[in-house]
Amino acid sequence: MSKSNLIETYMEDVLTEAEKLEFEQQLANNPELRAELQLQTDIIEAIKTTRRQDLKQKLNRVGVPPSGMAYISPRLIIGVGLALLIGIGGFLYLSDTSSVVGQQFEPRASSTFTPTLKEGNNIDNNKHDDENTVLRSPSEKQSASVEVEERRQEDTYSKTDNKTGYTTAKKVKPVAENIQKKTVEGDENTNTITKEKVSTPTVERQVSVPTVNQPSVTIPIARNRKENLGVRLPGMGFVDQRIEKVSKIEISTDNSQRKYSFHYKLTDNKLRLYGDFDKSIYEILEFNTASEKQLYLYYAGHYYPIEKQKEGIKPLKRIKDKYTIDSLSIIKDNRR
Amino acid sequence: MKEKEIFRKICAGDESALEVLYKKYYRMMTRLVISNNGTEEEAKDIYQDALIVFWQKATSGKLVLTSKISTYLYSICLNLWRKELERKKKLSNEEKDSVEYIDVDQEERRQIINDCISQLGDTCRRVLTYYYFDGMSMQDIAKKLEFANTNTAKTKKYKCKKKLDELVKSQYSASDFLD
Numbered sequence: 318m319s320k321s322n323l324i325e326t327y328m329e330d331v332l333t334e335a336e337k338l339e340f341e342q343q344l345a346n347n348p349e350l351r352a353e354l355q356l357q358t359d360i361i362e363a364i365k366t367t368r369r370q371d372l373k374q375k376l377n378r379v380g381v382p383p384s385g386m387a388y389i390s391p392r393l394i395i396g397v398g399l400a401l402l403i404g405i406g407g408f409l410y411l412s413d414t415s416s417v418v419g420q421q422f423e424p425r426a427s428s429t430f431t432p433t434l435k436e437g438n439n440i441d442n443n444k445h446d447d448e449n450t451v452l453r454s455p456s457e458k459q460s461a462s463v464e465v466e467e468r469r470q471e472d473t474y475s476k477t478d479n480k481t482g483y484t485t486a487k488k489v490k491p492v493a494e495n496i497q498k499k500t501v502e503g504d505e506n507t508n509t510i511t512k513e514k515v516s517t518p519t520v521e522r523q524v525s526v527p528t529v530n531q532p533s534v535t536i537p538i539a540r541n542r543k544e545n546l547g548v549r550l551p552g553m554g555f556v557d558q559r560i561e562k563v564s565k566i567e568i569s570t571d572n573s574q575r576k577y578s579f580h581y582k583l584t585d586n587k588l589r590l591y592g593d594f595d596k597s598i599y600e601i602l603e604f605n606t607a608s609e610k611q612l613y614l615y616y617a618g619h620y621y622p623i624e625k626q627k628e629g630i631k632p633l634k635r636i637k638d639k640y641t642i643d644s645l646s647i648i649k650d651n652r653r
Numbered sequence: 654m655k656e657k658e659i660f661r662k663i664c665a666g667d668e669s670a671l672e673v674l675y676k677k678y679y680r681m682m683t684r685l686v687i688s689n690n691g692t693e694e695e696a697k698d699i700y701q702d703a704l705i706v707f708w709q710k711a712t713s714g715k716l717v718l719t720s721k722i723s724t725y726l727y728s729i730c731l732n733l734w735r736k737e738l739e740r741k742k743k744l745s746n747e748e749k750d751s752v753e754y755i756d757v758d759q760e761e762r763r764q765i766i767n768d769c770i771s772q773l774g775d776t777c778r779r780v781l782t783y784y785y786f787d788g789m790s791m792q793d794i795a796k797k798l799e800f801a802n803t804n805t806a807k808t809k810k811y812k813c814k815k816k817l818d819e820l821v822k823s824q825y826s827a828s829d830f831l832d
Contacts, residue, residue: 368786
């Protein structure tokens with residue numbers, strides 16, 4: 318048997334016990350044979366590795382669904398800079414559909430609103446103007462609401478000159494405040510039933526007011542005028558949902574830094590995302606109030622708060638609070 | 654494709670049947686790893702490794718299937734994942750008090766051999782990988798590569814291996830690995 322043949326049969330483990338013993342003795346005394354055996358072992362190992370890698374590559378090319386527990390199919394294609402489009406699109410969308418939503422919303426507003434019409438004159442003298450407006454008799458109401466609208470022109474929210482926003486604020490607030498009051502003064506309910514009919518004209522007039530900002534349907538109880546339009550988000554209180562027409566955030570991604578696999582940096586309206594963001598679609602939700610700005614990143618089914626950093630690049634941390642996630646989802650879905 | 658059909662095709666070295674199988678049990682097998690502290694990436698890796706073990710046994714004719722393919726794959730995945738968890742545990746313990754040791758020479762030799770393999774023609778590459786990795790018989794190799802007969806396959810394998818040996822040796826001596 319030739320040397321290479323002998324080595325191969327030894328490696329394939331097909332020698333008899335006697336042959337094997339003899340070969341191992343030769344190995345012990347022959348460094349050249351040992352080197353040859355090592356070489357053959359390395360070569361065959363490399364051939365196997367090549368094939369293993371080929372097969373793995375082949376399997377990697379097979380399309381399979383992600384096996385994660387919460388699989389969300391990528392329905393939206395919104396890339397870098399599309400925050401702008403969302404802004405304008407959302408604005409138009411809300412203007413178009415608001416009247417429909419308003420009607421759906423109205424019954425709730427009227428039923429909770431009416432009982433306190435009666436109570437208002439007796440109790441709420443020390444409340445601020447807006448509230449008194451609501452609580453006045455139907456005949457007074459009309460002029461009062463005009464007042465409210467006028468005053469709102471000067472409001473800090475007037476960044477977007479969207480009149481619909483103002484009426485929304487006016488309508489949502491009574492709902493919220495009267496829910497509060499009802500819990501305190503529940504025993505008055507029997508009286509209010511008769512008064513409800515009297516107050517109907519007011520309610521109808523409210524129906525004719527054309528708009529309700531869609532997301533406000535789920536807004537938690539609002540406490541003052543400034544909070545009426547928003548959703549409560551951590552660290553911000555209530556957030557105005559109206560969208561600025563022009564987004565000032567510039568977004569860029571960087572997948573070249575190994576150290577930062579899922580990080581971000583926000584400086585002076587420039588947002589840089591570090592890591593591989595090509596696997597799914599990302600979306601930036603931007604909230605502006607008069608004094609502050611809050612950003613959220615939506616990526617692969619999760620939300621991440623984006624905060625302005627002084628000290629550089631920070632990891633993206635998923636929001637786990639269900640309430641915040643729900644609030645953000647409502648806003649995000651309404652913008653589509 | 655029915656399970657028996659898939660298995661028969663895999664035994665004959667049909668890679669498209671392997672892909673069908675891969676897809677079929679992907680979620681089931683990767684969930685096993687994910688629900689046991691694995692990431693999606695690790696789960697995919699383990700499942701692919703398991704499938705390749707299955708492939709090797711099937712193509713080399715060493716596998717007599719006595720249960721469903723899924724049962725068999727599941728047990729391989731489970732074993733591989735256990736091993737991987739142990740390896741990770743060991744690694745995290747070692748990291749604390751040992752310095753990482755890399756055999757530079759070994760690494761360089763491996764690279765040389767890989768280069769030589771990539772210099773081989775496609776047929777040589779396939780003959781050698783089918784023989785050494787898949788453990789296919791000469792008869793199956795001849796059939797798969799459409800050689801005239803088993804002897805052609807044998808000759809081809811011998812010549813290709815010789816060619817690779819020579820390539821590696823010439824590269825080794827150029828890099829002073831052989832005296």
